Amino acid sequence: xxxICDIMHKGVIFCYPxxxxxxxxxMMIENQFRSVVVVHESGEVWGLISxxxxxxxxxxxxxxxxAEDVMRPYQIxxxxxxxxxxxxxxxxxxxIEHLIIIDPHAGPKRPIGILTxxxxxxxxxxxxxxxxxxxxxxxxxESEDPRR
Amino acid sequence: MAEKVMHLMRRGAxxxxxxxxxxxxxxxxxxxxIRYCVVINGRNEVQGIISARSILKAYGRNLNATRAxxxxxxxxxxxxxxxxxxxxxxLMSKKRIEHLIVVSDRPGSKAIxxxxxxxDIVNRMAMA
Numbered sequence: 469x470x471x472i473c474d475i476m477h478k479g480v481i482f483c484y485p486x487x488x489x490x491x492x493x494x495m496m497i498e499n500q501f502r503s504v505v506v507v508h509e510s511g512e513v514w515g516l517i518s519x520x521x522x523x524x525x526x527x528x529x530x531x532x533x534x535a536e537d538v539m540r541p542y543q544i545x546x547x548x549x550x551x552x553x554x555x556x557x558x559x560x561x562x563x564i565e566h567l568i569i570i571d572p573h574a575g576p577k578r579p580i581g582i583l584t585x586x587x588x589x590x591x592x593x594x595x596x597x598x599x600x601x602x603x604x605x606x607x608x609x610e611s612e613d614p615r616r
Numbered sequence: 617m618a619e620k621v622m623h624l625m626r627r628g629a630x631x632x633x634x635x636x637x638x639x640x641x642x643x644x645x646x647x648x649x650i651r652y653c654v655v656i657n658g659r660n661e662v663q664g665i666i667s668a669r670s671i672l673k674a675y676g677r678n679l680n681a682t683r684a685x686x687x688x689x690x691x692x693x694x695x696x697x698x699x700x701x702x703x704x705x706x707l708m709s710k711k712r713i714e715h716l717i718v719v720s721d722r723p724g725s726k727a728i729x730x731x732x733x734x735x736d737i738v739n740r741m742a743m744a
Contacts, residue, residue, distance in 0.1 A: 490741070490742055493738050493739075493741055493742035494742045494743075496735075496738060496742075497735065497738060497739045497742050502714075502735070519714055519734040519735055519737075519738050520708065520709055520712055520713075520714060520734060522738050522741065523705050523708060523709060523734055523737045523738060523741070524705070524709045525741070526701065526702065526705040526737060526741060527701075527702055527705075530741065530744075553675070553676065556672050556675045556676075559669065559672055560669075560672055560673065563669070563712065565668065565669055584668075585651075585667075585668035585669045585671070585672060586645075586651055586668045588668075588671075588672060588675065589642050589645055589646060589668050589671050590642075590646050592638070592639070592642045592671065592674075592675065592679060593639065593642035593643045593645070593646045594639070594643075
């Protein structure tokens with residue numbers, strides 16, 4: 469059985485509720501994340517900001533907009549020991565792309581990782597990490613053969 | 617001047633055929649680091665799009681027996697290059713999708729020109 473903790477990203481990228489949205493957007497672009505967890509100073513999860521949430525503010529003056537205005541409150545509690553099927557079920561039912569994984573042992577609402585729909589696609593494709601180069605080389609080797 | 621879709625869209629798209637297995641679609645997405653795959657038929661007409669989330673529909677099924685045409689999202693939400701960016705943003709946030717298919721505004725044309733990505737809009741907002 470595959471558990472959530474086997475394929476999730478360990479650690480979360482977070483910001484505080486009063487961070488400026490432009491800084492959050494820059495952080496996302498520079499590091500190629502598609503979501504940022506909003507964490508209260510106490511370390512509890514408050515919400516999640518995805519790209520869709522940011523583009524709602526397109527065309528507005530971003531100076532006075534902070535993360536708290538943009539985030540969607542996050543209420544779902546996902547345990548890292550659950551089987552992957554359960555995560556897929558939640559994503560399908562709620563039509564969301566990102567799940568914040570919360571460790572019950574670290575205290576209430578402490579985020580320890582994130583699971584995205586792309587992680588599940590990667591799992592389903594059965595390509596091991598580090599084998600991408602080989603996958604990319606395959607067609608080229610075939611096309612070189614006739615010339616030899 | 618108001619910005620239009622044509623200023624920000626990416627030309628071209630990564631595609632697969634209707635009868636590609638889901639295992640292969642997943643591999644195409646992972647190898648190219650993309651979160652969508654456009655499904656086309658034999659005459660290069662767009663049939664629909666498969667996103668990372670729609671692949672989840674096939675989770676638990678036999679991935680080599682399920683085909684792209686079984687799970688694709690029908691090709692309904694599109695935009696043209698001359699539409700304004702505001703219109704595109706509205707469509708994206710209403711439907712909660714990160715990629716819009718850009719099609720030609722010539723009547724009768726079913727050719728796909730490219731895709732508009734949410735991350736390019738965020739990039740533009742962050743750098744403005």
